[in-house]
Amino acid sequence: MTSEHNAAEAGDIDELLPWYAAGTLSRRDAERVEAALARDPELARRFALAREELAATIHLNETLGAPSARAMQDLFAKIDAEPRRQRASLGIGTRIAEFLGGLTPRTLAYASAAAVIAIVLQAGLIGVMVDRPTTSGYETASAPTGAPGVGAFTIIRFAPQATMDDINKFLEMNHFNVVAGPSGGGLYKVRVAENPLPSADLGALMQKLQKDKVVGFVAPTR
Amino acid sequence: MQTSSDDVLIARIASGDRLAMQVLFARHHVRVYRFVLRLVRNEATAEDLISEVFLDVWRQAGKFEGRSAVSTWMLSIARFKALSALRRKPEQELDDETAAAIEDQADDPEVTLAKKDKGAALRQCLTALSAEHREVVDLVYYHEKSVEEVARIVGIPEATVKTRMFYARKKLSELLKEQGIDRGWP
Numbered sequence: 001m002t003s004e005h006n007a008a009e010a011g012d013i014d015e016l017l018p019w020y021a022a023g024t025l026s027r028r029d030a031e032r033v034e035a036a037l038a039r040d041p042e043l044a045r046r047f048a049l050a051r052e053e054l055a056a057t058i059h060l061n062e063t064l065g066a067p068s069a070r071a072m073q074d075l076f077a078k079i080d081a082e083p084r085r086q087r088a089s090l091g092i093g094t095r096i097a098e099f100l101g102g103l104t105p106r107t108l109a110y111a112s113a114a115a116v117i118a119i120v121l122q123a124g125l126i127g128v129m130v131d132r133p134t135t136s137g138y139e140t141a142s143a144p145t146g147a148p149g150v151g152a153f154t155i156i157r158f159a160p161q162a163t164m165d166d167i168n169k170f171l172e173m174n175h176f177n178v179v180a181g182p183s184g185g186g187l188y189k190v191r192v193a194e195n196p197l198p199s200a201d202l203g204a205l206m207q208k209l210q211k212d213k214v215v216g217f218v219a220p221t222r
Numbered sequence: 223m224q225t226s227s228d229d230v231l232i233a234r235i236a237s238g239d240r241l242a243m244q245v246l247f248a249r250h251h252v253r254v255y256r257f258v259l260r261l262v263r264n265e266a267t268a269e270d271l272i273s274e275v276f277l278d279v280w281r282q283a284g285k286f287e288g289r290s291a292v293s294t295w296m297l298s299i300a301r302f303k304a305l306s307a308l309r310r311k312p313e314q315e316l317d318d319e320t321a322a323a324i325e326d327q328a329d330d331p332e333v334t335l336a337k338k339d340k341g342a343a344l345r346q347c348l349t350a351l352s353a354e355h356r357e358v359v360d361l362v363y364y365h366e367k368s369v370e371e372v373a374r375i376v377g378i379p380e381a382t383v384k385t386r387m388f389y390a391r392k393k394l395s396e397l398l399k400e401q402g403i404d405r406g407w408p
Binding site (some may be wrong): 014015016017018021022023024025026045046049050051052053054055056057058059060061064067068070071072075077079080082084085116126163164165 | 229233237238240241243244247251255256259260265267269270272273276277280281287288341344345348349350359360362363364366367368369372385386387388391394396405407
């Protein structure tokens with residue numbers, strides 16, 4: 001049983017060698033291959049063959065040349081002949097992606113550091129509030145008012161696995177507008193209705209939104 | 223970062239941005255052309271096809287859902303176009319190509335020289351593989367596609383991708399052996 005398992009494992013690793021040579025394996029599979037290569041000299045010899053094939057394939061393709069300018073001219077002549085497309089404004093997801101894509105690694109590092117400081121300060125503030133002796137009697141847990149604007153609002157953090165496309169579709173389908181954000185923790189303030197909603201309706205809407213796979217966290221706000 | 227910026231370009235193309243199309247074309251057209259050329263083996267046809275591929279990208283950008291990398295999506299379109307073009311080719315033309323491929327393997331002076339140069343022999347054998355095998359070898363080694371991405375482009379299960387690659391490499395060894403180069407595998 002063990003030898004059968006080992007044989008199957010060896011066959012599996014053998015099949016992965018080309019991807020390991022090309023550097024396109026997942027970290028987990030790459031580690032499996034590395035471990036097998038370290039203990040099996042015959043596999044290491046076959047890996048050398050895969051590297052030869054890799055080099056030859058790259059060499060062969062690189063000598064194929066490139067298309068002439070005619071290809072590009074043809075393409076744009078065809079595009080110009082297409083019906084003119086309505087230029088739609090870019091979605092919030094695309095804007096976020098463009099913004100992040102435009103940042104240098106150094107800027108991203110500074111931004112991350114700033115975010116960490118903000119989180120630490122926020123945690124400290126919450127700690128102070130929790131430790132503060134409470135007065136007797138009833139106090140509401142609602143946030144202080146002050147945010148101007150007409151309508152019903154929520155704060156939303158989108159699920160990490162939601163793509164930009166998913167988020168755009170979600171906003172369009174529900175006729176929601178992002179009015180602010182992202183703030184610390186990736187929260188967006190979203191207008192969910194043109195006019196204020198009764199609390200029962202807003203509560204029902206929160207429950208519905210929380211079930212949407214695009215939404216990670218949602219809560220009403222003013 | 224290029225993958226995510228490709229996504230941004232596609233979003234811009236979907237909104238009718240011609241400049242974004244030029245950037246995407248400049249970035250990918252050579253690789254798409256080489257992929258198609260290896261399948262159709264005709265430079266003029268390959269040039270015609272890449273303008274068709276990118277025209278499809280222009281038209282379908284709004285439908286791109288980002289489930290795969292943009293380059294993977296474009297290679298899928300390119301493959302479909304290349305196979306359609308091959309199906310349209312007159313039989314006579316195919317016969318000529320088959321004959322040319324057979325001649326490639328003959329033991330002419332060039333092949334004799336190739337025996338001395340293992341790299342050159344390997345490259346010659348790579349051109350003699352079947353279209354199905356050439357395709358998977360190019361996608362893995364040249365276009366740097368993962369098992370999952372190759373499966374998506376070719377439209378076969380991931381397990382089949384692995385076995386197809388294995389048999390392509392095995393065939394390569396057999397072709398090399400015919401040229402007098404024994405790799406000791408399989």
